[in-house]
Amino acid sequence: xxxxxxxxxxxxxxxxxxxxxxxxxxxxxxxxxxxxxxxxxxxxxxxxxxxxxxxxxxxxxxxxxxxxxxxxxxxxxxxxxxxxxxxxxxxxxxxxxxxxxxxxxxxxxxxxxxxxxxxxxxxxxxxxxxxxxxxxxxxxxxxxxxxxxxxxxxxxxxxxxxxxxxxxxxxxxxxxxxxxxxxxxxxxxxxxxxxxxxxxxxxxxxxxxxxxxxxxxxxxxxxxxxxxxxxxxxxxxxxxxxxxxxxxxxxxxxxxxxxxxxxxxxxxxxxxxxxxxxxxxxxxxxxxxxxxxxxxxxxxxxxxxxxxxxxxxxxxxxxxxxxxxxxxxxxxxxxxxxxxxxxxxxxxxxxxxxxxxxxxxxxxxxxxxxxxxxxxxxxxxxxxxxxxxxxxxxxxxxxxxxxxxxxxxxxxxxxxxxxxxxxxxxxxxxxxxxxxxxxxxxxxxxxxxxxxxxxxxx
Ligand code: SAM
Ligand code: SF4
Numbered sequence: 001x002x003x004x005x006x007x008x009x010x011x012x013x014x015x016x017x018x019x020x021x022x023x024x025x026x027x028x029x030x031x032x033x034x035x036x037x038x039x040x041x042x043x044x045x046x047x048x049x050x051x052x053x054x055x056x057x058x059x060x061x062x063x064x065x066x067x068x069x070x071x072x073x074x075x076x077x078x079x080x081x082x083x084x085x086x087x088x089x090x091x092x093x094x095x096x097x098x099x100x101x102x103x104x105x106x107x108x109x110x111x112x113x114x115x116x117x118x119x120x121x122x123x124x125x126x127x128x129x130x131x132x133x134x135x136x137x138x139x140x141x142x143x144x145x146x147x148x149x150x151x152x153x154x155x156x157x158x159x160x161x162x163x164x165x166x167x168x169x170x171x172x173x174x175x176x177x178x179x180x181x182x183x184x185x186x187x188x189x190x191x192x193x194x195x196x197x198x199x200x201x202x203x204x205x206x207x208x209x210x211x212x213x214x215x216x217x218x219x220x221x222x223x224x225x226x227x228x229x230x231x232x233x234x235x236x237x238x239x240x241x242x243x244x245x246x247x248x249x250x251x252x253x254x255x256x257x258x259x260x261x262x263x264x265x266x267x268x269x270x271x272x273x274x275x276x277x278x279x280x281x282x283x284x285x286x287x288x289x290x291x292x293x294x295x296x297x298x299x300x301x302x303x304x305x306x307x308x309x310x311x312x313x314x315x316x317x318x319x320x321x322x323x324x325x326x327x328x329x330x331x332x333x334x335x336x337x338x339x340x341x342x343x344x345x346x347x348x349x350x351x352x353x354x355x356x357x358x359x360x361x362x363x364x365x366x367x368x369x370x371x372x373x374x375x376x377x378x379x380x381x382x383x384x385x386x387x388x389x390x391x392x393x394x395x396x397x398x399x400x401x402x403x404x405x406x407x408x409x410x411x412x413x414x415x416x417x418x419x420x421x422x423x424x425x426x427x428x429x430x431x432x433x434x435x436x437x438x439x440x441x442x443x444x445x446x447x448x449x450x451x452x453x454x455x456x457x458x
Contacts, residue, residue: 003029004038009046017044018152040074045081049347063094080178100124105143128180150200156438158202163209171353184217204241211248227259247272250288257304267423273313277332278325309339309424317346317367319358341378382450396420398436432457
């Protein structure tokens with residue numbers, strides 16, 4: 001039996017997909033990249049923006065046609081969209097099974113049932129915000145520990161979930177409604193998982209959480225926070241680099257910056273989305289900080305960790321965003337000098353506060369223009385910041401072949417083009433033996449651009 005999984009959305013989804021894939025491989029499935037070879041096709045979906053859902057719906061439209069000639073194909077929709085739409089998706093003629101993010105442990109059985117009986121099935125969490133979901137959470141923890149192996153991950157790097165869900169309720173965001181309340185995982189489980197991954201050759205761990213600074217777990221009279229967790233992961237010998245994403249600026253404080261400075265293995269990199277530079281809009285977004293607070297925070301970060309690189313997210317065209325509000329965002333971007341920013345056009349999500357209470361009143365054309373303008377400003381800053389690396393020798397963790405492995409091969413002893421990342425999350429391409437994949441190496445930077453550096457192996 002062949003399995004194809006398409007993943008949309010964030011790292012959480014990618015991690016879920018790899019856990020499900022490993023569980024199914026253990027049941028005898030073989031993974032395939034070719035959709036037309038698949039006996040089972042899973043789509044792990046994202047609900048954060050309308051566009052992400054639209055893409056899934058269009059795939060399902062196509063699969064309806066495919067199933068006319070291949071009626072035995074099993075199609076499953078899993079992830080956030082499955083949780084959000086439930087029965088509505090199950091009614092789609094192409095769909096055999098629907099499973100929300102908290103129901104991934106059930107997917108192998110659901111697939112078996114679909115293969116044997118051709119009956120449709122659904123597993124989504126009822127009232128996902130309720131506290132007493134202990135059995136569900138325990139099943140998730142068990143599934144995570146059992147199936148997170150180094151084979152799940154690419155080339156020396158692994159993501160480890162430290163918390164699920166979110167309690168922040170930013171007014172535009174669907175996450176708290178589809179991933180449930182914030183729940184931190186047991187430190188012992190996290191470290192057990194890190195050790196297992198390290199034993200399999202993993203060198204870099206990225207700890208994952210929607211608001212990772214809020215990590216908190218009390219056990220045997222001790223409350224563990226993110227700094228404790230970073231220290232515990234640092235103590236695992238063969239783990240050399242540690243990252244954590246995503247940080248919420250409202251909760252972040254200097255103690256974590258100090259922990260980053262004290263722990264050599266924690267990379268000087270923060271993804272700390274600002275979302276807007278206008279206090280009025282930040283308030284309407286329920287972000288619980290001001291632009292001044294945000295800028296103060298990153299100034300502090302640069303005092304404590306001078307080499308730190310910082311990335312951000314922005315939403316443009318939030319309801320009521322005026323030219324003046326947008327200018328405040330532009331000002332913040334200019335002052336903050338991010339390594340890079342992800343810029344999104346506001347997309348009203350059904351059931352969220354902003355979709356319920358605020359008209360989506362910024363015209364699409366204005367959203368599009370603000371998106372382009374902000375990206376252009378960020379791009380110019382990224383180019384200037386990157387150029388500071390010119391002529392420097394940097395340590396990178398090699399991720400594997402670049403998208404164009406044949407570039408410059410002839411003049412580099414037939415070595416392909418590889419891609420690696422620095423501790424500060426800068427992307428570096430260079431030619432070298434493919435066997436470097438998953439290891440650290442040093443590259444001298446010879447050319448820079450906004451997002452990619454080009455160099456020579458030292
Ligand atoms: N938890 C993270 C945080 O608070 O920074 C981000 C999680 S969200 C999956 C990733 C990004 O999507 C957000 O930082 C935000 O910029 C964007 N986003 C979330 N909801 C959105 C919406 N309704 N429309 C447009 N962008 C959105
Ligand atoms: Fe969504 Fe806000 Fe939670 Fe991030 S912190 S997941 S943006 S609600």
